[in-house]
Amino acid sequence: xxxxxxxxxxxxxxxxxxxxxxxxxxxxxxxxxxxxxxxxxxxxxxxxxxxxxxxxxxxxxxxxxxxxxxxxxxxxxxxxxxxxxxxxxxxxxxxxxxxxxxxxxxxxxxxxxxxxxxxxxxxxxxxxxxxxxxxxxxxxxxxxxxxxxxxxxxxxxxxxxxxxxxxxxxxxxxxxxxxxxxxxxxxxxxxxxxxxxxxxxxxxxxxxxxxxx
Amino acid sequence: xxxxxxxxxxxxxxxxxxxxxxxxxxxxxxxxxxxxxxxxxxxxxxxxxxxxxxxxxxxxxxxxxxxxxxxxxxxxxxxxxxxxxxxxxxxxxxxxxxxxxxxxxxxxxxxxxxxxxxxxxxxxxxxxxxxxxxxxxxxxxxxxxxxxxxxxxxxxxxxxxxxxxxxxxxxxxxxxxxxxxxxxxxxxxxxxxxxxxxxxxxxxxxxxxxxxx
Numbered sequence: 001x002x003x004x005x006x007x008x009x010x011x012x013x014x015x016x017x018x019x020x021x022x023x024x025x026x027x028x029x030x031x032x033x034x035x036x037x038x039x040x041x042x043x044x045x046x047x048x049x050x051x052x053x054x055x056x057x058x059x060x061x062x063x064x065x066x067x068x069x070x071x072x073x074x075x076x077x078x079x080x081x082x083x084x085x086x087x088x089x090x091x092x093x094x095x096x097x098x099x100x101x102x103x104x105x106x107x108x109x110x111x112x113x114x115x116x117x118x119x120x121x122x123x124x125x126x127x128x129x130x131x132x133x134x135x136x137x138x139x140x141x142x143x144x145x146x147x148x149x150x151x152x153x154x155x156x157x158x159x160x161x162x163x164x165x166x167x168x169x170x171x172x173x174x175x176x177x178x179x180x181x182x183x184x185x186x187x188x189x190x191x192x193x194x195x196x197x198x199x200x201x202x203x204x205x206x207x208x209x210x211x212x213x
Numbered sequence: 214x215x216x217x218x219x220x221x222x223x224x225x226x227x228x229x230x231x232x233x234x235x236x237x238x239x240x241x242x243x244x245x246x247x248x249x250x251x252x253x254x255x256x257x258x259x260x261x262x263x264x265x266x267x268x269x270x271x272x273x274x275x276x277x278x279x280x281x282x283x284x285x286x287x288x289x290x291x292x293x294x295x296x297x298x299x300x301x302x303x304x305x306x307x308x309x310x311x312x313x314x315x316x317x318x319x320x321x322x323x324x325x326x327x328x329x330x331x332x333x334x335x336x337x338x339x340x341x342x343x344x345x346x347x348x349x350x351x352x353x354x355x356x357x358x359x360x361x362x363x364x365x366x367x368x369x370x371x372x373x374x375x376x377x378x379x380x381x382x383x384x385x386x387x388x389x390x391x392x393x394x395x396x397x398x399x400x401x402x403x404x405x406x407x408x409x410x411x412x413x414x415x416x417x418x419x420x421x422x423x424x425x426x
Binding site: 012014015016017018019020021022024025026028029030031033035045047048049050051052053054055056057058059060062064066068069070071072073074075078112115116117118137140143144145146147148150151155156157160162164175184201202203204206208209210211212213 | 225227228229230231232233234235237238239241242243244246248258260261262263264265266267268269270271272273275277279281282283284285286287288291325328329330331350353356357358359360361363364368369370373375377388397414415416417419421422423424425426
């Protein structure tokens with residue numbers, strides 16, 4: 001199927017024709033979407049976040065373990081506590097975004113395995129007996145889910161501003177006092193304001209990333 | 214904008230209307246797509262992998278650092294070496310998939326920062342002086358890119374079978390003898406065969422994952 005790709009060079013377009021995803025969806029999720037550093041005042045509703053979650057929850061994790069947990073920082077008091085933990089420039093962005101989400105791995109995800117992976121009875125115990133494996137699996141899979149979530153924000157027509165520059169132990173302490181969660185990213189969400197981003201940065205070429213053996 | 218979502222309940226559909234992504238694209242990437250355990254013989258071409266990479270390369274990483282490296286296991290000799298390192302049931306799946314990709318984090322990603330993040334001159338040295346931070350950033354960001362890649366495979370109309378059950382040190386040794394890479398996932402890729410998957414497993418509800426403060 002030949003499609004039109006106005007934003008692509010001829011060289012790129014010959015490969016894009018191998019995609020089944022429509023050019024509009026390619027642009028919405030990948031090619032035109034950008035990490036936003038500034039947002040309009042338009043609020044992000046509960047319904048929008050539900051729509052995002054109900055889409056991205058279907059993407060795969062190991063043993064369907066789904067360790068991602070999301071805290072929506074809605075109150076000014078909680079926003080203040082979060083901003084305190086952010087690094088440098090991230091403080092200002094986190095102060096002004098319409099919605100800020102803290103994305104963390106729940107290292108007690110194994111308590112849900114009986115429900116989400118019911119055909120393997122010993123799954124919970126396997127992880128209960130090995131803290132290192134449990135934490136590793138929580139971090140790996142919740143990080144996959146952070147990526148799915150970022151693309152889900154874009155699927156809702158919003159811009160995401162994911163950040164890893166913060167005091168992780170501080171965010172864990174403030175937002176997950178049970179000690180069983182590890183914060184992976186903080187994501188600003190909203191409609192991008194004018195001048196929300198700089199020029200696009202270069203990406204590595206295929207031949208710098210992909211080899212065949 | 215009201216859209217039709219044949220595969221959704223009325224409860225889900227009211228939220229899906231908040232998505233800008235078309236229902237067809239939602240299905241292709243998330244709702245109808247499944248982790249495949251069996252594939253047809255149809256080969257996966259170089260052009261298809263290029264199309265996938267040229268799409269997903271645009272998704273965000275911290276400081277645009279792009280640590281993901283991909284090895285396409287094309288030769289029978291290399292396939293044999295990989296299968297040797299896979300666990301249990303993954304051996305058979307990895308033996309028969311049309312294409313298998315090893316996805317790893319390059320812990321020397323900082324050598325590219327001068328090119329991919331040129332406006333911050335000290336970026337390379339910041340990471341060169343801190344092995345722990347460098348390895349952490351490589352793993353976190355390459356894992357995000359693994360998730361983008363899985364969705365990219367689906368965007369090409371193919372099915373992915375991502376696996377984390379393998380001897381990671383063994384795969385690193387066999388495929389990255391420089392000692393600077395950490396394998397994150399092995400992904401089988403192809404057209405799903407009949408009976409490629411079991412019934413869909415349950416996902417956690419919104420209220421089990423998302424809280425607001």
